[in-house]
Amino acid sequence: MNFMNQAFLLAKKAYSHDDVPIGAVIVRDGKIVARGENRVQKSKNPTLHAEIVAINKACKKLNKKFLDECDLYVTLEPCAMCATAISFARIKNIYFAATDEKGGGITTNAKIFETDKHLWKPNIIQMPEHADKSAQMLRDFFKQRRNSKI
Amino acid sequence: MNFMNQAFLLAKKAYSHDDVPIGAVIVRDGKIVARGENRVQKSKNPTLHAEIVAINKACKKLNKKFLDECDLYVTLEPCAMCATAISFARIKNIYFAATDEKGGGITTNAKIFETDKHLWKPNIIQMPEHADKSAQMLRDFFKQRRNSKI
Numbered sequence: 001m002n003f004m005n006q007a008f009l010l011a012k013k014a015y016s017h018d019d020v021p022i023g024a025v026i027v028r029d030g031k032i033v034a035r036g037e038n039r040v041q042k043s044k045n046p047t048l049h050a051e052i053v054a055i056n057k058a059c060k061k062l063n064k065k066f067l068d069e070c071d072l073y074v075t076l077e078p079c080a081m082c083a084t085a086i087s088f089a090r091i092k093n094i095y096f097a098a099t100d101e102k103g104g105g106i107t108t109n110a111k112i113f114e115t116d117k118h119l120w121k122p123n124i125i126q127m128p129e130h131a132d133k134s135a136q137m138l139r140d141f142f143k144q145r146r147n148s149k150i
Numbered sequence: 151m152n153f154m155n156q157a158f159l160l161a162k163k164a165y166s167h168d169d170v171p172i173g174a175v176i177v178r179d180g181k182i183v184a185r186g187e188n189r190v191q192k193s194k195n196p197t198l199h200a201e202i203v204a205i206n207k208a209c210k211k212l213n214k215k216f217l218d219e220c221d222l223y224v225t226l227e228p229c230a231m232c233a234t235a236i237s238f239a240r241i242k243n244i245y246f247a248a249t250d251e252k253g254g255g256i257t258t259n260a261k262i263f264e265t266d267k268h269l270w271k272p273n274i275i276q277m278p279e280h281a282d283k284s285a286q287m288l289r290d291f292f293k294q295r296r297n298s299k300i
Contacts, residue, residue: 045209046216046238047202059195066196080266081238084231084255088196102268105234109266116230116260118252 003027003073004097004130010037010050011075011137017042021137024050024074026058026067026091033070034058050074051082055089066090075134077126080105083112086122093123097130098138153177153223154247154280160187160200161225161287167192168295171287174200174224176208176217176241183220184208200224201232205239216240225284227276230255233262236272243273247280248288 003025010023014037022038036054040046051074058067068090075097078086083105086094094106105112106124113121153175160173164187172188186203190196201224208217218240225247228236233255236244244256255262256274263271 040215043209044213044215045206046240047197047205047235052197055197056195059193063194065190065194079234080260080262080269081231081234084229084234084260085197088231090196105266109268110230110234110260110262111265112230112260112262115262115265116255118259119230 001030001032003032003071004075004095004127006032006035007050007073007075007097008130008133008137010035011134014038014050015137015141021141022050022074022076024054024072026054026070026072028062028067028070033061047081049079049082051078052085055085055091059089068092071095075130076100076138077104077106077108079103080110080112083110084116084119087113087119090120091122093125095125095127097127098134099126099131151180151182153182153221154225154245154277156182156185157200157223157225157247158280158283158287160185161284164188164200165287165291171291172200172224172226174204174222176204176220176222178212178217178220183211197231199229199232201228202235205235205241209239218242221245225280226250226288227254227256227258229253230260230262233260234266234269237263237269240270241272243275245275245277247277248284249276249281 011021015021034057071093077100157173161171165171184207221243227250
C-alpha cells in the first residue's frame with residue numbers, strides 16, 4: 001500500500017469540510033493503525049492538525065502513549081506543535097510530502113529538532129516525488145477560499 | 151480569585167493519578183472557562199499536557215477556535231508543543247510559575263517565539279512568586295517516583 005497516497009485521501013477529506021487539506025496516517029508493521037485529517041475548522045479547535053488527530057487515534061487504538069514502532073506519513077511538513085508531539089510519541093520515522101516555508105517546524109522556520117536540545121529525534125524523510133501534489137492541493141484550496149470571499 | 155492557585159489545584163489532581171504535576175486554567179472576563187491537568191499517563195496520550203487539555207475544553211465550551219479574549223495560567227513554563235498551540239489559539243497572555251530548563255519552549259531551550267518567525271506571539275508573564283511551589287511539587291513527584299521503583 002502507498003501510505004502517502006492514503007494520506008492524500010485524508011487531505012481531500014479535510015478539503016471537503018473546508019479545512020486546509022492536510023492528511024496523515026500512522027503505520028505499524030506495514031498496516032495503517034490510525035488516520036487523521038486536519039479538522040481545525042470542523043471541530044473549532046486549533047490543535048487538531050492531521051498529525052495530532054492521527055496520534056490521538058493511534059494511542060487510543062494501541063492503548064499506549066509511545067508509538068515507538070510506528071511511522072507517520074503526512075502530506076505537509078509538520079509545524080512545531082506537531083513535530084514536538086511526534087517526538088513525544090516516539091514515532092520512529094516521519095515521511096512528509098511538501099515542505100512548508102511559512103509554518104514548517106522541521107526543515108524550515110522553527111527547525112524544532114535543532115533548537116530544542118532535549119527532544120527525542122525521529123528520522124525525517126522528505127518525499128519530493130509527492131511534493132507537487134500536496135502544494136497544488138493547497139494552492140487550489142486557498143484560491144477557492146479567496147474566490148468565495150469576493 | 152487567584153488563578154495560579156487554581157492551576158496548582160489541577161497540578162495536584164495530575165499528581166493524584168501519577169502524572170507529572172502540572173495544571174492550567176483558561177480565564178475570560180475574570181472567570182475560569184476551562185481547567186486542565188496533565189493527563190499523559192492517565193489517558194496514555196503524550197499530547198495531553200495540561201495546556202492542551204484546557205484549550206480543548208475551552209474551544210468546546212466557547213464553540214470557537216480562537217480564544218483571543220482569554221488568558222492562560224499554568225504552573226510550569228509551556229513546552230514547544232504547548233506554546234505553539236497557545237499561539238494557534240490566539241490566547242492573549244500566558245502566565246506561568248516555574249521555568250523549565252529542560253523542557254521549556256519559551257524562555258529556555260526551544261524559545262519557540264524567537265525561532266518560529268511566523269507564530270502569533272502572546273504576552274508572556276512569569277510569576278516568580280509561584281515558582282518555588284511548582285518546583286517543589288515537581289521535585290516531590292519525581293522523588294516519590296524514584297523511590298517507588300526501588
